[in-house]
Amino acid sequence: MKNSLFAKTFAALILSSFLVLSAGTANAKRLTAAVADWTGGELTCQVAVAILEEELGYRVDRIEFASGTGLWEAIAAGDIDFACESWPSYAEADDVMVNMNLVYDGEVVKEYSGDGSVDAYTSGIIGMSDYYVPKYFVDANPDFKDWSDLNKYKDQFATPETGSKGRLIGCPVAGWNCHDQKRLDLLGIDFEASELGTEVAALAEAQGAYDRGEAFLLYLWEPHFFFGKNEMVGVKLPAYKYCDSFTEANNWQDCGTAAWPATGWDKDYTMNYMNPEVMSKPENAEAVAFFKKMAFSNTDQAKMLVRVGDDGLSVEEAVAEWKNSTDEWKAWLP
Amino acid sequence: MALTQDTSLLSSKSSTQSLIIPGLIFAAILASIWLAFQGEDVSEFPVFITDAFTFTAWVNAGEDFLKDNIKVYTRMVAGYVKDLYWMLEDFLLDSSWVFIAALLLIPSLAFGGIKLGFLVLFGTMYWGMVGLWDSAMETLALMGLSVFLSVAVGVILGIFCALSDRFERNMKPALDIMQVMPAFVYLIPAMFFFGIGGAPAILATMIYSMPPIIRLTNLGIRQVPNETVETATAFGSSKSQILFKVQIPLALPSIMMGVNQTIMMALALVVLATFIGAQGLGSDIWVSIKKLEVGAALEGGICVLLMAIMFDRFGKAASRETVTLPSDSQKFYLLPQTWDIYPIARQVEKPLQLIHFAFAFVFSSVIRIFSFILNSVISLFNKDYGSAIAQFINAHYFFFSGLLILIGIVYYDANVAAIGTFPEAWNLSIREEISAGVKSLVVNDTFISITKTIRSTVVIYLLRPFDFYLTYLPYWFTIGALVLISWKSVGIRFAIITAILLAFIGACNIWTEAMITLSSVLISVLLCFVIGVPIGILASYSKRFQNINEVILDAMQTLPYFCYLVPVLMFFGGGAFSALLATIIYSIPPIIRLTVLGLSQVSSTYSEVSKSFGGTTIQTLNKIKFPLAVPSLVMGFNQTVMMAFAMQIVTPLIGGKGLGLEVFNGLARSDTGRALAAGIGICLLAMIIDRISLAWTKKQRDALGL
Structure with missing residues (x-):
């Protein structure tokens, strides 16, 4: 008897709450x-x-x-x-x-x-994206002008995971369609792009390297708060050019070094x-x-x-x- | 290592018979290592097969077909669910927080007494105090609706199962599959058919959490004794009368048990559904994980944990036969009754008793007055009705006083002063302190050097060589070995199935990813054993340790599984090692539990005998208890493997690789085929390992004559 009493209590409470619910204001916007x-x-x-x-x-x-x-x-x-x-x-x-x-x-x-x-x-x-190296690296290596010099210094950028290749702290999220590895390969940069899953993870990695004064190559975009604390220099990737065959429908036929993704990003x-x-x-x-x-x-x-x-x-x-x-x-x- | 893991188990069994088989296995392992070193690159299926078997393209073509034909209807269903969900969510968010808290608190007090009341009060206050009230309401709305729909549909299906043997026969395999699948698997098709957000989350949760309620309704009705049904028939009851007046009421305890399980499963999936865009606490935790905000993620996790405990206890209290309100002065409200002997406990309980009586007195008098007035008013028209209604109200005084409070709150909110949202001044969040604490630890040199050593040791000596071994080992060797193992342990039919399933994985061109997943699962399981079995042994000897252990393990299994990413992120950052560690934390409970179970189940006669023959504790453990506990241990192995596989789907969030990452990439690129192939790959691997270890458990049990 008592048990059924409580079951009813419960049911009635739910019911009453729905009554109030129907009286509540539904938001159309x-x-x-x-x-x-x-x-x-x-x-x-x-x-x-x-x-x-x-x-x-x-x-x-x-x-x-x-x-x-x-x-x-x-x-x-x-x-x-x-x-x-x-x-x-x-x-x-x-x-x-x-x-x-x-x-x-x-x-x-x-x-x-x-x-x-x-x-x-x-x-x-208005966004701008590029690959960046820390300013102290450029200061220490005055010969370093742009992306085409990366291979000469790849030993400095290497990590245990990448072996003899340099490492790019790449675009963190797959869905951003950065095609980092493709770009590196097309431009003949002997680096490996590592995809760290989130913006924060990538930046944590970069900040650590910056604090230790190591050389690192970082994909980044402006505006970004990372530039506020750390002095970074862009590697001036080739100017953006659209490649009309580099789509899923065309099974990602690239245009070689002539156009995207062998270029930097557009403004x-x-x-x-x-x-x-x-x-x-x-x-x-x-x-x-x-x-x-x-x-x-x-x-x-x-x-x-x-x-x-x-x-x-x-x-x-x-x-x-x-x-x-x-x-x-x-x-x-x- | 896949081989060594399994073969070492095999060899321990056969070593008693002969040395030839272990010798052969050892040779096979040596050969496989040699083969792995011969590979120039990772082993992949031949290109002509993967090119011909374009599973992803077929799926995507099928998707387009479904999009044009079926999706209209599924979207319609989703639309209705979405409207319901929004209604409930609007209600929860627009109502004043006091009203919602009271709505949760009053039934808890009614069913569970002051103890449950305190728990619910603490839980709801906690949601507000850490600033997650709105998210908690969203999770509550999602969960409430999924449980409601699951129970409604589940009970009906359960009744059908109970009434028709044929229906039950057809339903059983479906239920089996539904329960074996890792929860995440439901989300991808749900997103495809029902879209993004709350509606697909609810529908996926329904599918996931319905099996227990179907099973237990079926069971409950079937357990009603035949005599009872026959008696009812003899008294001339019709079929529907028997069902509704006899069978279902008698099956109610069983059904309530099913509801309780459904609630727990629903909560787990509703939180996980953040991956298909459902809002709520899960989403908060995920955002915090993405930003590496440990404190916030931890607080979100605790909110979910409190919600789970609240509903679990409430469900248990509600399905109990007897009422838990302490009715006589002998009983304690909060503390265990056995503390009766301590005067201080009685002192603590005294004021609670007084409060209870005061409340009970006030409410029952108010209700009496109310019913008296009602009685006298109605009696003017009809005396019988009047007294009947008054009696009814008096008998249900708890309900009516609850209703009065709720109406009072609504009235106060609407006409006196708006209560609004949870007061920000009551904020007691400690997320910044936690984050700061973690940060200070993370910059601590000693601590960093310790974690770095652990990390690099595991990565260099365990993770990387094993990844290398499995990915470079030619696929035909791996398939051959696994097929052989399934043949030996399960049978020729399953061996053929294994071959087909593995060939499917290879042909989908995800062999390397599958091997990486397998490697991290097996390493996690190995480490689970190394850590879990000693803990289990300790727990089986010390009662107190066991009690603490139980509480922790309970908590661990109620948390949604991506909460395990949080502590790992705290101390180890992202990466393959962190993924491994999160998997271990999540999947270790069964192995601990089943070690304890296995060891304590061993009949004390055996240990007595061993002792009387002069065996030491260690000897008894080694020679008597362990061999007898093996089936239990293997069962633990099986569960641990399944949980480790389930975890593979979320580890990419913190840097895990393999099939899980493929699922994420597929989803991000809107490539359903790719995501599905990888998701299926995880399930297939899990199924193969599951069958093998289950068959092996059975053999062990038979051998021991259990």
């Missing part, structure tokens, strides 16, 4: 965002999310999802509504999926003619990208208007990066601090 897997991208995304949530009244679900082609497909399929700060020369899906012009500061910076399953607007951040007008179907819903018009106007600047991101990377603030705290200290973002509101 709801979006799903993918959180980027590097600090700069996280900041850009958090800026967008903070404005959408605090100023425009959305609830944004933030999903941890590795960036790469998989993310583009997830957005095209409608599983995720938007993602932030994609770098065009890394993205392989943008040519296939975007069908619109990328506009930065009133000028068309890139034209796309894909199938239109994803829409993209510039975020304001990247980064973009926020989203599902057009979801964004065309009337309740999301404000969000689209915001994305069209958003122009987050490199200087702001660089400052926030230092707050996160060196001062130990969380991404949310850094964005809140920035949002309270400036009115810049008010111009992006619809």
Whole structure:
């Protein structure tokens, strides 16, 4: 008897909670965002999310999802509504999926003619990527001019894992499509690229080497907080050139040393990208208007990066601090 | 080493018979080492086979086909689930934290008494205090919905199983497979069919956590004595009456046990589902791991652990027959009843008793007044109804007072002052202190030199040579050896299956990755033995040690498995060694448990006899207890291997290589075929080793006449 009493109690409590639930307010303005897997991208995304949530009244679900082609497909399929700060020369899906012009500061910076399953607007951040060596290494070896001299010094870059080859602390995440090893091989650089899984792991490795004064070759991009504490020099990879056969459909036919990936990266007008179907819903018009106007600047991101990377603030705290200290973002509101 | 591991087990068995077989095995190992050194490069399947067998392309083509045909429907299902999930999540997030805490606390008090109440209070406060309230609510929503759906569907399927022998026969193999598969495997197809986020997480969790509830419902109904059913039939009950009035009520304890297991399994997978974009505590832990933030990851892990313990205890309390509310003054609320003899314990319990009585008095009086008023009002119309309702309310005073509190909170929140989110001032997070502590340890020279020595020793003398051995050893030799072992231990049919499965792995062009995975699994298992068996022996001799051990092992098995990456990251950073270490920590509990079990199960008569013949403790252990405990040890080996395989899927997060990394790369490049091939590869290897060791256990048991 008593047992059934408690069973009923429990059932009734659940029932009553559902009653309250149905009376609760359901939020129609709801979006799903993918959180980027590097600090700069996280900041850009958090800026967008903070404005959408605090100023425009959305609830944004933030999903941890590795960036790469998989993310583009997830957005095209409608599983995720938007993602932030994609770098065009890394993205392989943008040519296939975007069908619109990328506009930065009133000028068309890139034209796309894909199938239109994803829409993209510039975020304001302009990225540059290269391979870097510490400045003390260049000072000690004045003969070292650029990437073509790397082989001469490969012994200094070697580690027990790479044996006689030098080591590149490469692009940490597979989905970023950096093609590090391919680039090294094409350019005839006798180095091995090691992929450490996360940005933080790669930087921890680099910071350790820097503190010990060792020679190391590091893939990195600007803006990044690593440059704040450590003096680094780019190896000036060959200028970016597009290779139209280097795609999955063509089974990754490279263009030899003539073009990507035997070159450095393009100057990247980064973009926020989203599902057009979801964004065309009337309740999301404000969000689209915001994305069209958003122009987050490199200087702001660089400052926030230092707050996160060196001062130990969380991404949310850094964005809140920035949002309270400036009115810049008010111009992006619809 | 795959060979030496297995062959050494084989040889110990056959050494009593002759020396020829061990000699042959030894020669085979020598030959294999020689062969491994002959290879110029890692051993790969011939190109003409891998080129012809384009499994990944077929999968991707199949995916496109499914995308066009089936996906519409699966997405529709996912859409409904997503709406439900959002509703529940909105409710949990929008309600004031006090309301949610009370909603969790009141049933716990009702079922588990003050002890469980304290636990739940501590748990919910902890979520808030470390600033993970929202994430905890998301995990709660995911878990609540998956458990609800699993139980609803599972009980129905269980009833079908119980009613139809044919249905049960068809269901059984499916359930077996569902339980053997490592949890992660469910996530990839779930993502494919149901998308990303909460809905696929819930649906994958349903599939994963349903087997226990189906099995136990089936079992519970089938265990209802035939006489009872016949009596009911004799009294003219219809079939459905028998089912709903006799069989299901009698099966209820069994069903509740299934619910409890389902809850635990659901929690494990819901946390893991962060890999397909589900939010909640798992996602927080993952982010912290990615940023090498040890303190935050640890706090997230503790939140999950508390949630698991809360639900486990609650489930156990709810399915218990008797009520645990201490009804008489003899009982203690918090401390063990056996402490009755200590005056200080009675002193501690006194105020609790008073509080309990005070609360009970206040609530029952309020409810009495309430029911009295209701009674008098309704009695104006109908006297019978009035007294019946009043009686009902009085009998359920706990429920109604709980409801009153909840309504009170909602009213207060809406009309007096908004309670809102968990007060930030109550933050008691120590993540920065933990991180700082770890950092200070990490820059400590002595500590660094110790960890570095361990790391380089294991890598240089164990990991790298063994990786080299397995990857350079020609594939035909490895396949041949494994097929031979399966033939000898299981039988000719399984040997053929083994050959086909291994050929599949090779043809998918992931042989090298598979060998790296095999190597790290076998090395982890070896180290598990080296560390775990002595701990087990110690525990089997000391009761107190065993008690502490049990608590730790329980905690270890409730934590989601990628939490094990955290402590390793703390001290060893990323890399292959850390991956190995995380695998060991995760998969060591069964070997410890089963060593203890094996040793303590040995009938005391045997040890008495040994002692009376003048055997020392060591001799008794070596010559009597160990040989008799072997089946148990092999069982531990089997479980440890399975857990080590499961761990391979998450170790790439901290630098693990092999098939797990292939899964990640495939997912990142949206190459379902590649991810699937690697995922299947892990399962196939696990299955082969599982069958071999199970068969071997059976042989040992038979040989010992157990």
